[in-house]
Amino acid sequence: MREEDLNARHKTKMQKIKAARDRMMAEKKREKKGLVIVHTGNGKGKSSSAFGMIMRCIAHGMPCGVVQFIKGTWVTGEKEFLRKHFANECKFVVSGEGFTWDTQDRERDIAAARAGWEEAKAMIKDPNMSLVVLDEINIALRYDYLPILEVVEFLVTEKPEMTHVVLTGRNAKPELIEIADLVTEMTEVKHPFREQGIVAQKGVEF
Template identity: 45%
Template sequence: MKTRERRQGLVVVNTGEGKGKSSSALGMVFRAAGWNMKVCVIQFIKGQWQTGEQKAAQQFDNIEWHALGDGFTWDTKNPEQDIKTSREIWEFSKQKILSGEFDVVLLDEINYCCGYNWISGQEIADFITHDKPAWLHLIMTGRNAAPEVIAIAHTVTDMTKVKHAYEQGIKAEQGIEF
């Protein structure tokens, strides 16, 4: 494994309307963990909903997992609370990124927070540009990635939906969606 001094920390953004943004990011998380890299997963939206990925991550000593959101909030009844929670998670995320403890940090669903204007894309881009350790890989997921974040990222993938089982009346399936 490359030492931190020799590593180019990448900024990776998975966005778009299609399925697979978090799944792709979690594939990178498990890949890094397999190389004995220290990984931190921070979920902005999913809340305390139990997922298969979280259960699998418990088998690794080098993955720290934080499901901190209030749950799926697009039908929110309390936008002020959603903003407050998102801001708190963003502050927590910055502390983890700056801690020096991790090689990879995943900010799962943070792009939604930008899309809802709970956290500004410029604020995130400025933090990444000026404060993120040069050796740390940072992965961000969710629809509506901010243009400012896209501009400073090294790799951006826009997941395009062709069709989705939900549109056919099929609810989320264990092992596929969670």
């Protein structure tokens, strides 16, 4: 088939797709609301995606915040970057003392998670906040460091209408998935640690 014929066929196809999309968008309510967003699954990218949303908010002049559960002892690139360059635009709170297998102290883990949740509630209820990331809170919920029903009830009844909240971490509980507006499950296909024994590296994992 000649190149001009391929181009003409492509244009016709794209015109049909655009017409179908225009019809679909015309039928939508197009209403805005603050979303409850969950990033879960065994694959890499849950926190990375959430911090990408933080960058978007900063670029749009939208105040935002992060409460980081579990990863407390890690010197993460996102924490260093945001605190050093965007402390006014993004409030960054660390509540965890490290991964659960490092702390090995359930009472301390529960206390740290509770302190982080109190910070998170205050941040979410702040009328100036546009988006709040609760990084790795799903891990705290998985181990019952926080009551899932308390978190769900707060998000349903007390979150301001236009505030977005992103909750990350593996094994999101069904109760959270049920009330979320957007849920993405990261699927692991290959991982350098499992395939080659390569440990977490700066700039990739943290």
